[in-house]
Amino acid sequence: MTLIETHENLTQIHKQAVLDFEQKRSSPDFQIQGSDELKAPTEKEVRVVLRNSGVIDPYDIHEYIAKDGYLAIGKALQSMTPEEVIDEVLASGLLGRGGAGFPAGLKWRFARGAQGSPKFMICNADEGDPGAFMNRLLLETDPHAVIEGMLIGAYAVGSSQGYIYCRAEYPQAVKTMIHAIEQAREAGLLGNNILGSNFSFDLEVRMGAGAFVCGEETALMSSVEGRRGEPRPRPPFPAQSGLWRKPTNINNVETYGNVPQIILKGAEWFASMGTENCKGSKTFALAGDLNKPGLIEVPFGITLREIIFDVGGGIKDGKGFKAVQTGGPMGGCLPEKYLDIPVDYKSLTAAGSIMGSGGMIVMDEDTCMVDIARFFMEFTQDESCGKCVPCRVGTRRILEILTSICNGEGRGGDLELLETLCREIIQDSLCGLGQGAPNPVLSTLEHFRDEYEAHIYEKRCPAKTCRALIKFVINEENCTGCTLCAINCPVNAITGERKKVHVIDPDICTRCGICESVCNFNAVDII
Amino acid sequence: METVSTTIPNPLTIPEQKTFIDSIIERNRNKPGATMVVCTELQNEIGYLSAPLQEYVASEMNVPLSSIRGVVTFYSFFTAAPRGKHSIKFCLGTACYVGGADQLIEKAEQVLGIKIGETTSDGAITIEACRCVGACSQAPVITIDEELFGKLSASKMPKLLKKYQD
Ligand SMILES: Cc1cc2nc3c(=O)[nH]c(=O)nc-3n(C[C@H](O)[C@H](O)[C@H](O)COP(=O)(O)O)c2cc1C
Ligand code: FES
Numbered sequence: 209m210t211l212i213e214t215h216e217n218l219t220q221i222h223k224q225a226v227l228d229f230e231q232k233r234s235s236p237d238f239q240i241q242g243s244d245e246l247k248a249p250t251e252k253e254v255r256v257v258l259r260n261s262g263v264i265d266p267y268d269i270h271e272y273i274a275k276d277g278y279l280a281i282g283k284a285l286q287s288m289t290p291e292e293v294i295d296e297v298l299a300s301g302l303l304g305r306g307g308a309g310f311p312a313g314l315k316w317r318f319a320r321g322a323q324g325s326p327k328f329m330i331c332n333a334d335e336g337d338p339g340a341f342m343n344r345l346l347l348e349t350d351p352h353a354v355i356e357g358m359l360i361g362a363y364a365v366g367s368s369q370g371y372i373y374c375r376a377e378y379p380q381a382v383k384t385m386i387h388a389i390e391q392a393r394e395a396g397l398l399g400n401n402i403l404g405s406n407f408s409f410d411l412e413v414r415m416g417a418g419a420f421v422c423g424e425e426t427a428l429m430s431s432v433e434g435r436r437g438e439p440r441p442r443p444p445f446p447a448q449s450g451l452w453r454k455p456t457n458i459n460n461v462e463t464y465g466n467v468p469q470i471i472l473k474g475a476e477w478f479a480s481m482g483t484e485n486c487k488g489s490k491t492f493a494l495a496g497d498l499n500k501p502g503l504i505e506v507p508f509g510i511t512l513r514e515i516i517f518d519v520g521g522g523i524k525d526g527k528g529f530k531a532v533q534t535g536g537p538m539g540g541c542l543p544e545k546y547l548d549i550p551v552d553y554k555s556l557t558a559a560g561s562i563m564g565s566g567g568m569i570v571m572d573e574d575t576c577m578v579d580i581a582r583f584f585m586e587f588t589q590d591e592s593c594g595k596c597v598p599c600r601v602g603t604r605r606i607l608e609i610l611t612s613i614c615n616g617e618g619r620g621g622d623l624e625l626l627e628t629l630c631r632e633i634i635q636d637s638l639c640g641l642g643q644g645a646p647n648p649v650l651s652t653l654e655h656f657r658d659e660y661e662a663h664i665y666e667k668r669c670p671a672k673t674c675r676a677l678i679k680f681v682i683n684e685e686n687c688t689g690c691t692l693c694a695i696n697c698p699v700n701a702i703t704g705e706r707k708k709v710h711v712i713d714p715d716i717c718t719r720c721g722i723c724e725s726v727c728n729f730n731a732v733d734i735i
Numbered sequence: 736m737e738t739v740s741t742t743i744p745n746p747l748t749i750p751e752q753k754t755f756i757d758s759i760i761e762r763n764r765n766k767p768g769a770t771m772v773v774c775t776e777l778q779n780e781i782g783y784l785s786a787p788l789q790e791y792v793a794s795e796m797n798v799p800l801s802s803i804r805g806v807v808t809f810y811s812f813f814t815a816a817p818r819g820k821h822s823i824k825f826c827l828g829t830a831c832y833v834g835g836a837d838q839l840i841e842k843a844e845q846v847l848g849i850k851i852g853e854t855t856s857d858g859a860i861t862i863e864a865c866r867c868v869g870a871c872s873q874a875p876v877i878t879i880d881e882e883l884f885g886k887l888s889a890s891k892m893p894k895l896l897k898k899y900q901d
Binding site: 245335336337338339340341344376377378379414415416417418419420431432433434435436437438452493494495496497501502503533536567569571575580583584593692696698699718720721722725726 | 769770802811827828829833835837838841842866869870872881889890
C-alpha cells in the first residue's frame with residue numbers, strides 16, 4: 209500500500225482506485241464473497257450504511273477508497289473545523305444506533321467541551337443482544353467505513369486514541385477489523401499527522417470475553433481497563449469521565465458507519481430520510497418464524513407490518529403472526545395491533561417496547577409468550593453482573609415466579625406480584641440492564657395476559673409449548689409405523705413395530721417435541 | 736482445590752508452553768488494561784487459565800491475584816480447566832431458542848452420553864450452551880470449534896457429531 213500523505217495523493221489514489229474497481233469487475237470470473245444474510249435490497253429497503261456491504265472486498269482498502277472512502281475525513285481535515293463537523297452531524301439528526309437513540313452530534317459536543325486529556329474514542333461492537341447481528345455484518349463487510357467514522361469523530365472531539373471493543377463471539381469481525389486497521393495504518397490514514405495535518409489518531413481492537421453487560425458503556429470501559437465488566441452510576445457520563453477517567457466518546461458501530469456519508473453528502477441529504485424526529489435508515493436483523501430472515505436496511509418511518517410481511521416475506525409455513533420482539537432482552541413483544549406504527553425510537557418506546565440495537569424476532573402462533581418472558585429473564589438473570597441488589601435478586605425472583613407459572617404451579621396473585629417486582633427493579637437498578645430487564649415481562653403481561661392466566665388458572669399452555677402442561681400422543685389414524693419418531697427420540701420413550709401404530713410412554717417422555725418435528729405424516733398430536 | 740489441581744495439567748511445567756506464556760505476557764505487559772488482553776490470549780492459545788497460571792500471570796504482571804481471579808471468574812469465555820479436543824457450543828440466543836435449540840441439546844446429550852457443560856470421558860468433546868453467535872437467520876445454530884452449522888435439526892445431530900467422536 210502506498211502512503212497517502214497529502215490531499216493530492218488521496219485524490220490521485222481515489223481516481224486510480226475507481227478505475228481498478230471497474231476493471232476488476234469487468235473480468236468474467238470476478239466475485240465478491242457473498243453472504244446469504246444480506247440479499248439485494250427489496251423495494252422498501254435502502255442501502256445507506258450497508259451501501260458497500262457485499263459490493264466491495266472488505267480486505268482491500270483500495271476498494272473502499274474507490275467508493276469515495278476516506279474522502280470524508282479528507283474533506284473534514286481540509287475544509288472543516290471540528291466545530292463545523294459537529295454542527296453537520298448534529299444537523300443531520302443522526303441518533304446513536306446502540307439503543308438509546310441519543311443525538312450523536314450532541315455527544316461529540318460534550319466530549320469536545322470536556323476538560324482533560326487525552327480524550328478517547330470507543331466503538332461499541334459488543335452487540336450482545338441475542339438475535340442481533342447488524343454490527344457483525346457491517347464490521348465484516350465494510351470495516352473501513354467504521355474506521356473512517358471514528359476518525360471523523362476523533363477529529364471533532366479532539367482525540368488521538370481509539371478502541372474498538374468487539375465481542376469474542378465474533379472472531380471473523382475481529383480479524384477483518386485488525387486487518388483493516390493495519391491497512392489504514394500502512395496508508396497513513398491512521399497514525400501521526402494524517403493527510404499532512406496536525407491531526408493524529410490510532411486505533412486498537414479489544415476483545416470482550418462473553419459478558420452481556422459489557423455492552424453497557426461504563427461496564428465496557430471497565431473491561432477495556434482490564435477489570436471485571438461492572439457498570440458504575442452515571443453521572444459522570446463518559447464524555448466527562450470515561451476510560452481511565454478521561455473524557456471519552458462512545459458510539460455504536462452503525463452510528464460511526466453513517467458518519468462518512470453525512471460529511472460527504474451533507475446533513476440535508478441524510479435528514480431527507482426518516483421521520484420528523486428520527487432521520488436516516490436503520491439496519492435490522494430479521495430472525496424467527498419468517499420466510500426471509502436476514503439483514504435488512506430500511507428508512508425510519510416504515511411500519512412493522514411492511515418490515516415483516518413485505519421485506520421479511522411473512523410468516524413461515526403459512527402460520528399466523530403472534531408477536532414481534534424488538535430491543536433484545538431489554539425490549540418487548542408487540543402484538544398484531546401495533547404493526548402499523550411507523551418505526552422509530554419514540555414510537556416503539558411508546559408502544560411498550562424499545563428500538564434497541566435492531567434485533568427483530570418474529571414469532572408465530574405456536575410461541576408461548578410466558579415461556580418467552582421466562583427465556584429473557586433467564587438471560588438477564590444470568591447476565592446480571594451482581595453489583596446491585598435490585599437487579600441481582602429481583603431478576604432471580606421474577607425468574608422463579610415465571611418458571612413456576614410455566615410448570616403449572618402458578619398461583620393467584622402471581623401476576624400482581626410480578627408487576628410490583630418489575631416496577632421496583634426498573635426504579636432501583638444501577639444500570640440499563642436492570643432497568644430494562646422487566647420489559648419483556650411487562651410487555652407480555654400487557655399484551656398477552658390471557659396466556660398467563662391460562663397457565664395459572666386452567667393449567668393450560670395455549671401455544672402448547674410449556675412441557676409440564678402438555679403431552680405428546682401418537683395419532684393412530686395418521687401413524688404409518690415408519691419408526692422415524694422412535695429412532696429420533698432421545699430417551700427411547702416411543703415403541704412400536706414397523707408398519708404398526710407407535711406408542712409414546714408418557715412417563716419416559718420429556719416433551720422435547722423431536723418426534724413431532726421429524727414426523728412426516730402429522731401423526732404426533734400435542735394435547 | 737487439591738484434587739482439582741492434580742487433574743488439570745499445569746502448562747508452566749511444559750517448557751514450550753512456558754516460553755509461549757512468557758511471550759504473551761511480555762508482548763502485552765505495557766498495554767493499558769493489559770489484564771484482559773493477556774487473559775484472552777492465554778485462553779485462546781493455551782486453552783484455559785488454571786489456578787497456577789493465574790498466580791503466575793498475577794506475579795509476572797505485578798497485579799494482585801484477586802484482580803486476575805476476578806476477571807477470570809467474571810467472563811464466561813475464560814475457563815479454569817481445559818475443554819475437550821472439540822468444543823461444541825449450542826446457541827441459546829432468542830432466534831435459536833425459538834427455533835428449537837433445546838431439541839438439539841437433548842439429542843446431543845443422548846448421543847454423547849453427557850450433559851451440557853460436560854466433556855466426554857475420552858476428552859474428545861465438550862458441549863456448552865452459548866449466547867447468540869450472530870448467525871440468527873440460520874437458527875438453530877451450533878458452532879464446532881471455529882466452524883458454524885446452521886439450520887440444524889435434532890435428526891441431523893447424530894451424523895454431525897459422529898465426525899468429531901474419536
Ligand atoms: C445492558 C446494556 C447492554 C448494551 N449493549 C450494547 C451493545 O451491545 N452495543 C451498543 O452499541 N450499545 C449497547 N448499549 C448501549 C450503550 O450503553 C451506549 O448507550 C451506546 O454504546 C452508545 O452508542 P450510541 O450513542 O452510538 O448509540 C447497552 C446498554 C445496556 C444498558
Ligand atoms: S440467536 Fe442463535 S445465532 Fe443469534
